[in-house]
Amino acid sequence: MAADRRAKAATLDLRRRLLSSSCRLFFPENPVKIIRGQGQYLYDEQGREYLDCINNVAHVGHCHPTVVQAAHEQNLVLNTNSRYLHDNIVDYAQRLSETLPEKLSVFYFLNSGSEANDLALRLARQYTGHQDVVVLDHAYHGHLSSLIDISPYKFRNLDGQKEWVHVAPLPDTYRGPYREDHPDPAGAYASEVKHVISSAQKKGRKIAAFFAESLPSVSGQIIPPAGYFSQVAEHIRRAGGLFVADEIQVGFGRVGKHFWAFQLEGEDFVPDIVTMGKSIGNGHPVACLATTQAVSRAFEATGVEYFNTFGGNPVSCAVGLAVLDVLKTEQLQAHATNVGSFLMEHLSQQKAKHPIIGDVRGTGLFIGVDLIKDETLRTPATEEAEYLVSRLKENYILLSTDGPGRNILKFKPPMCFSLDNAQHVVAKLDDILTDMEEKVRSCETLRIKHPPGSTGPGCRAAAGSRPSNLEQGNLVIKSAP
């Protein structure tokens, strides 16, 4: 199946005909055809090797042999639903329970992080008898109807906000209302949540849950100030609601210091529900929800069965177990700490050198580089970020941007990402930023190279970007002539 069966142009043509354009390609103007993956590398149809800095799903590395073998061995003997007894599902639940606070002792298995978050919503509503949800601004919790409703990142572009959804400000100490110079940003942001709850209650609304990624990712790789989530949990529980920690992008040792990102908040901090997805199965569709006996019992009391056809099948569980094995055997959590610290340090050196880098933040192999047009206003350097990512791609490095201003470079590579990889990326970043600065000094236009004849959003965004004033040390993208 690694053989290339069709010219890239023909694949693209078929894709345009048969798939919806709502399902987007990376680099839509000149997409990459990937036919092989290994570790932290992806290979295109011409055998060119790309360094993958973004795939947090291929958690222990693309096509990890231990995981592939576990799937195959189980596929050979049995793959059926969880209505029969099987050891894999109980072994897997037990192994996961060992990574979590004791209170989180009941497990539900599903096929995607979205399914897990949807179930979290059902459980929270059943347990509390309340309907409403508090979420963070710019959050994304999944592609299902119920989750679009609690994802400002999505609903702002669609039907708008439902009356049962309440949005609290993102605890972003770089761009938000309370910044690094505030004496108590954690308290200040948590008070905002308290205020959101009170406003809702004044309207007669009742809070079922607070949902947040333990480190908000789509919102721009945000590291909430220490103590924030503990205080939010207090406010939310006082309102009768549950705390849901969405670990779909950030769990399974990525943050280095801890196995779960919510543990950055301290030993005593225990969410009521934790949802897992993406990295959990290294690409195999698996997901999990962990909760307390009390929450689970409230759901059981309805007498309604929860049946998920594929959820918790022996193959999905074998894959999940293999991922846990590899994380342990290869000590990838400690590795994430080492490589992540090294990468943070070297990116911070780049910040001192290149004024476009406004902030470098992160923990373990979850790192954000916030690109700005100017230091005072911290205006998102959206076009520059897009240009930079396209130049990195020309250099066979896959990186992406996120955040409301699409100006934050996201590092969330497979966990086997090495010190050499980190050094290589930083060197290329340095080269490109230096070149960009030179181009700006000589008044050259920064233009993203596209293949002849291509049209589309990527191209339009670059060609049509507004001209900005050339300021000392900052970059400008001029309109194409």
Place this chain on the structure above:
Amino acid sequence: MAADRRAKAATLDLRRRLLSSSCRLFFPENPVKIIRGQGQYLYDEQGREYLDCINNVAHVGHCHPTVVQAAHEQNLVLNTNSRYLHDNIVDYAQRLSETLPEKLSVFYFLNSGSEANDLALRLARQYTGHQDVVVLDHAYHGHLSSLIDISPYKFRNLDGQKEWVHVAPLPDTYRGPYREDHPDPAGAYASEVKHVISSAQKKGRKIAAFFAESLPSVSGQIIPPAGYFSQVAEHIRRAGGLFVADEIQVGFGRVGKHFWAFQLEGEDFVPDIVTMGKSIGNGHPVACLATTQAVSRAFEATGVEYFNTFGGNPVSCAVGLAVLDVLKTEQLQAHATNVGSFLMEHLSQQKAKHPIIGDVRGTGLFIGVDLIKDETLRTPATEEAEYLVSRLKENYILLSTDGPGRNILKFKPPMCFSLDNAQHVVAKLDDILTDMEEKVRSCETLRIKHPPGSTGPGCRAAAGSRPSNLEQGNLVIKSAP
């Protein structure tokens, strides 16, 4: 992984401790531990072979080597998201399009039938600008919040019916208001849908879609009268809504005569959206939604991306392609027709012999046997059905019941189910029914055997079932002393 790692009692104990009891086991009083599957057979930890008459997910047979090999070969080289170009996803879309009416030409790939039905809801609402849904009574469309809302089978036991959901009677010609003696049951049931639509419209509601399984399964293996869906589609489209055919349980050749169950309605009948799941990947978590260019474009016009992390990955598509290959190579659709007809014929002979069998209905390998307490009222023989299923299990035959009265035996085996298998099941069914009749004649109690010390719903249901009058030829379950 086929080795048994733990005594069955220990597995059960761990499961009770770590999983929610909302996730139910078959035969909760004495569940089966299955450690191996092959074709239409499942094997427990003691090597006992069970004939699987119910697993419509293991569509081309448990652990089919072609499917297992396809998954493995692709897992070895690449499993990543659909933001890169890849041939598998376009090949798969193309192959699926060849099985469908030309109009259904745009494909979305997901991880479960539930995800597909949720997307169908989003697409229908976006396209029509309406919110409401018409569904059939007792229908089940998935485990997500949005789908519980449109599943009377579920919402009747939970929060109740939402104001945007409208329930039409099940087109059941055996138990519904219009039966086999009605001159035009299709027209009569379709008029009921028309009436439901009008009532909703009078309240100012607007219909986005009609959702139905092409053959309602959870509702009791219902075969809607010919012409029903075409007329429903007319009514629904006149109201500005879309017709969604849920093929999750019944697609991929199961009905024998056609590849899709909706095609039983004739060449001209084309739904606006078709959803697929379960059998599509022979157990691998895959699902698909097919729709028209017009519906897809309305969704694209929002400018909002649809990204499904695992959906359409190269492994899921390789598995889906392999299932299509096996269906073709082994001519399983024709096989379903042959074996299904044979099974229907022999079950009908049993109907003539055993008065408890009220109705035998089906097409291909989708068959229902409706068990009744009396011929006049057609009272569901709920306890008798449970007893029968437990006796079949003792004979190593896995069958289940469904329908609002849990009295309909459901045949939906892997498609490799053979003539011998059919003969074997019917012979056992005959033996057990004969024995049941003898027991009733000699006033013996029909009691489900449970292991000593077991307690639980299955046991309680049998022990606590109400005594009924002994009628000529019918069965009675007496209260246990």
